[in-house]
Amino acid sequence: MAYVAVKGGEDAIAHAHAWLAEARRGDPAVPELSVAQIGQQLGLAVDRVMAEGSCHDRGLAALAIKQARGDLIEAAFLLRAYRTTLPRFGASAPLDTAAMLVRRRISATYKDLPGGQVLGPTFDYTHRLLDFALEAEGAPPPEPAPEAEADGAPMPRVSGILAQEGLMAAEPASEAPPGDLTREPLAFPADRPLRLQALARGDEGFLLALGYSTQRGYGNAHPFVGEIRVGEVAVGLTPPELGFEISIGDITVTECGMVNQFAGSKTEPPQFTRGYGLVFGHGERKAMAMALVDRSLRAAELGEEAAAPAQSPEFVLYHCDNVDATGFVEHLKLPHYVDFQSELEKIRTLRATADAAQREAAE
Amino acid sequence: MLSPGFADPALDAQRCFRAVLEATSRPGRVQRLAEGVLEPPAPLGLAAAAVLLSLTDADTPVWLDAEAAPAADWLRFHAGCPLVAAPGDAAFVMACGAMPPLDGLNAGTEEAPHESATLLVQVAALDRGVTLRLSGPGIAREHRLRVAGLPPDFGLRWARNGAGFPRGVDLVLCAGAALAALPRTVRITEGDG
Amino acid sequence: MTIAAGYNFGYLDEATKRMIRRAILKAVAIPGHQVPFGSREMPLPYGWGTGGIQVTASVIGPDDVLKVIDQGADDTTNAVSIRRFFAKVAGVATTGRTAEATLIQTRHRIPETPLREGQILVYQVPMPEPLFRLEPRVAETQRMHALADYGLMHVKLYEDIARYGHVAISYNYPVMVNRRYLMAPSPIPAFDNPKMDRMPALQLFGAGREKRIYAVPPHTEVRSLDFEDHPFVPIRADAACSLCGSRDTYLDEIVTDDRGGRRFICSDTDWCASRREEGR
Numbered sequence: 001m002a003y004v005a006v007k008g009g010e011d012a013i014a015h016a017h018a019w020l021a022e023a024r025r026g027d028p029a030v031p032e033l034s035v036a037q038i039g040q041q042l043g044l045a046v047d048r049v050m051a052e053g054s055c056h057d058r059g060l061a062a063l064a065i066k067q068a069r070g071d072l073i074e075a076a077f078l079l080r081a082y083r084t085t086l087p088r089f090g091a092s093a094p095l096d097t098a099a100m101l102v103r104r105r106i107s108a109t110y111k112d113l114p115g116g117q118v119l120g121p122t123f124d125y126t127h128r129l130l131d132f133a134l135e136a137e138g139a140p141p142p143e144p145a146p147e148a149e150a151d152g153a154p155m156p157r158v159s160g161i162l163a164q165e166g167l168m169a170a171e172p173a174s175e176a177p178p179g180d181l182t183r184e185p186l187a188f189p190a191d192r193p194l195r196l197q198a199l200a201r202g203d204e205g206f207l208l209a210l211g212y213s214t215q216r217g218y219g220n221a222h223p224f225v226g227e228i229r230v231g232e233v234a235v236g237l238t239p240p241e242l243g244f245e246i247s248i249g250d251i252t253v254t255e256c257g258m259v260n261q262f263a264g265s266k267t268e269p270p271q272f273t274r275g276y277g278l279v280f281g282h283g284e285r286k287a288m289a290m291a292l293v294d295r296s297l298r299a300a301e302l303g304e305e306a307a308a309p310a311q312s313p314e315f316v317l318y319h320c321d322n323v324d325a326t327g328f329v330e331h332l333k334l335p336h337y338v339d340f341q342s343e344l345e346k347i348r349t350l351r352a353t354a355d356a357a358q359r360e361a362a363e
Numbered sequence: 364m365l366s367p368g369f370a371d372p373a374l375d376a377q378r379c380f381r382a383v384l385e386a387t388s389r390p391g392r393v394q395r396l397a398e399g400v401l402e403p404p405a406p407l408g409l410a411a412a413a414v415l416l417s418l419t420d421a422d423t424p425v426w427l428d429a430e431a432a433p434a435a436d437w438l439r440f441h442a443g444c445p446l447v448a449a450p451g452d453a454a455f456v457m458a459c460g461a462m463p464p465l466d467g468l469n470a471g472t473e474e475a476p477h478e479s480a481t482l483l484v485q486v487a488a489l490d491r492g493v494t495l496r497l498s499g500p501g502i503a504r505e506h507r508l509r510v511a512g513l514p515p516d517f518g519l520r521w522a523r524n525g526a527g528f529p530r531g532v533d534l535v536l537c538a539g540a541a542l543a544a545l546p547r548t549v550r551i552t553e554g555d556g
Numbered sequence: 557m558t559i560a561a562g563y564n565f566g567y568l569d570e571a572t573k574r575m576i577r578r579a580i581l582k583a584v585a586i587p588g589h590q591v592p593f594g595s596r597e598m599p600l601p602y603g604w605g606t607g608g609i610q611v612t613a614s615v616i617g618p619d620d621v622l623k624v625i626d627q628g629a630d631d632t633t634n635a636v637s638i639r640r641f642f643a644k645v646a647g648v649a650t651t652g653r654t655a656e657a658t659l660i661q662t663r664h665r666i667p668e669t670p671l672r673e674g675q676i677l678v679y680q681v682p683m684p685e686p687l688f689r690l691e692p693r694v695a696e697t698q699r700m701h702a703l704a705d706y707g708l709m710h711v712k713l714y715e716d717i718a719r720y721g722h723v724a725i726s727y728n729y730p731v732m733v734n735r736r737y738l739m740a741p742s743p744i745p746a747f748d749n750p751k752m753d754r755m756p757a758l759q760l761f762g763a764g765r766e767k768r769i770y771a772v773p774p775h776t777e778v779r780s781l782d783f784e785d786h787p788f789v790p791i792r793a794d795a796a797c798s799l800c801g802s803r804d805t806y807l808d809e810i811v812t813d814d815r816g817g818r819r820f821i822c823s824d825t826d827w828c829a830s831r832r833e834e835g836r
Contacts, residue, residue, distance in 0.1 A: 080597040185592040185767035327602030342745035346726035473702035477582035501773035546585035
């Protein structure tokens with residue numbers, strides 16, 4: 001049946017997968033990459049896969065990266081497909097990021113502030129020169145970085161500092177359980193907890209581009225980085241049989257609070273409004289982009305004109321998920337020859353009709 | 364002591380669901396569940412108990428009428444469903460006594476008619492009593508269904524339920540191990556005949 | 557056949573199956589209405605049949621005989637992959653014969669063999685919303701369905717006729733179900749549309765990525781949109797199958813050389829093979 005290339009069946013699939021396994025391993029003369037090495041030395045890739053795979057498990061994320069040959073969207077998909085089979089024991093308490101054990105904390109809005117600025121492990125201010133020293137393997141590990149004594153001073157969030165002065169718009173507090181995209185399909189209007197959930201799982205590249213577009217006039221944003229903080233926070237859970245909250249472990253998260261000007265309305269004085277980003281692991285770019293997009297999605301609620309792509313909840317939320325997007329874009333490589341055949345016949349018919357009409361007009 | 368649920372939770376629920384799916388797809392055709400898949404808690408018959416166990420869980424509020432209330436513990440234990448006080452708040456409504464007024468149940472909205480309640484009524488029999496002549500989707504020409512135990516003005520109530528389409532309540536009639544479904548699209552052209 | 561270790565029957569957990577089953581029942585009760593459901597990530601990518609797979613997984617039982625087709629054929633790679641998935645996680649019997657199957661999952665075709673009572677046809681659906689090319693906002697199309705306001709689609713068809721003399725839709729041709737809901741039949745060729753009308757089998761539609769399930773109960777009217785002076789015409793290649801000689805089935809066009817050579821064969825491989833066996 002050589003005339004239809006896609007008709008291969010079991011053998012073709014098995015052979016393709018054998019080839020994939022071989023390609024994944026690469027040259028067997030080169031030592032195999034361990035999952036632990038990926039977890040330790042490609043940590044930011046692991047963080048991104050956990051965020052977009054919406055499953056916090058470094059070991060599984062590293063395994064997914066190895067299995068996916070470093071394709072991070074494929075890895076996030078592997079993690080999602082695994083996650084969906086897991087039983088659900090309960091919902092954690094809201095994270096208290098004010099109590100974060102901070103590794104990095106910067107504010108662009110204040111020169112200094114309680115708790116101070118902590119640069120932490122960052123690419124910022126590195127000169128982007130390829131470091132050929134890293135090519136030489138077997139070099140001794142770098143000297144430990146100098147450590148400052150933790151002073152234990154509280155590190156209040158910048159949004160709170162502005163709120164104290166009454167300059168930050170109050171956020172409606174609610175004890176209602178947030179919606180859950182993993183259980184219920186998206187419906188509109190989508191409230192902010194639902195939007196934030198979608199953005200937290202959303203594709204970094206897509207949100208980066210959208211956030212960028214708001215800075216270039218598609219959405220009229222005036223953002224300041226109130227604060228970015230990266231560090232460890234405790235996850236609390238109240239098991240029904242205990243009836244009180246226990247800590248089930250610490251996770252690393254990145255939080256970004258963007259401060260935006262708001263001109264005010266008939267009922268509200270001019271004040272600042274928030275855009276919020278929170279992602280698993282160390283993911284500043286994603287957290288910042290998420291905060292920009294979160295703020296621009298609030299346009300309608302704040303009575304602002306909403307014409308830009310980043311201000312359209314349907315546009316952003318339906319297209320930010322890379323597992324959805326990659327599946328549908330890539331499904332175009334599945335056979336479509338039945339539909340194509342119907343298009344062929346339709347175009348032939350339409351052309352015949354047009355030709356006949358032309359001839360008639362000429363006669 | 365509570366009687367056990369399905370012996371094989373996955374396969375028994377699947378068989379029961381297929382019976383309900385077949386019943387809903389071909390309104391008025393009576394489906395029979397295999398005896399012994401579970402021991403129904405009084406006063407529920409096998410079909411009513413199996414349908415509730417197959418379709419309800421923590422995500423579906425259930426209302427039981429006073430006659431069905433003795434099965435509450437069994438249902439809460441095996442299905443884990445919240446039991447609500449008002450029939451209008453329920454996704455599944457189980458009546459072992461008189462059929463509750465349809466217009467007191469959730470009929471969904473024009474945009475989300477699927478959010479409507481499913482009403483299960485345990486009737487005396489599905490092989491005797493009045494004959495309902497049914498037509499509509501799922502029915503080539505006409506199905507006849509015999510039911511004992513529906514209210515005398517059922518035809519009128521049902522017509523009113525159908526008039527709100529796409530809003531409306533869907534009905535599953537259960538008697539012992541037998542069940543038949545009347546989705547909201549069914550037209551009952553004549554009571555007896 | 558046995559079920560692969562570590563998997564629940566049909567892969568999905570029981571709570572997910574219950575949620576999907578409830579959606580299916582409401583879909584059957586409201587023919588043509590799209591019911592949102594909590595679609596799960598599956599081990600296959602969105603867009604590759606996850607909606608159909610979730611519907612099949614929620615419906616399938618050990619007594620079922622499953623057939624899976626893609627483009628009408630049982631041996632296309634995606635059909636093979638999905639059939640293998642269910643053989644692994646549900647241990648069911650599979651078949652290529654339309655007549656023997658109780659459950660048929662399909663992408664882009666309705667089998668040529670007329671379906672009967674006792675069979676369920678599960679369609680894989682990429683875009684469940686028939687109006688999406690005319691109105692991409694989902695909230696807006698939901699409002700249109702609520703009001704049965706399908707003027708937008710009628711105008712589109714009318715403009716096609718005014719411009720081309722024909723409706724320029726060749727697949728995923730919109731239908732009215734039970735005279736109430738406008739429905740996307742999934743990307744089947746318009747040739748297959750008439751088979752949907754009053755089909756004795758139950759038709760279920762699953763869109764995984766878009767998280768929608770809809771249904772057409774047996775014996776239900778499904779009408780392809782048209783106008784009195786421009787009735788709906790199903791089209792196919794004007795040729796005979798070069799294998800079985802059929803002149804009334806949907807044909808695939810095969811390019812045989814680079815000088816314009818063409819031949820045509822039945823898209824439904826089971827139908828074609830059966831006809832050839834009978835002819836022998």
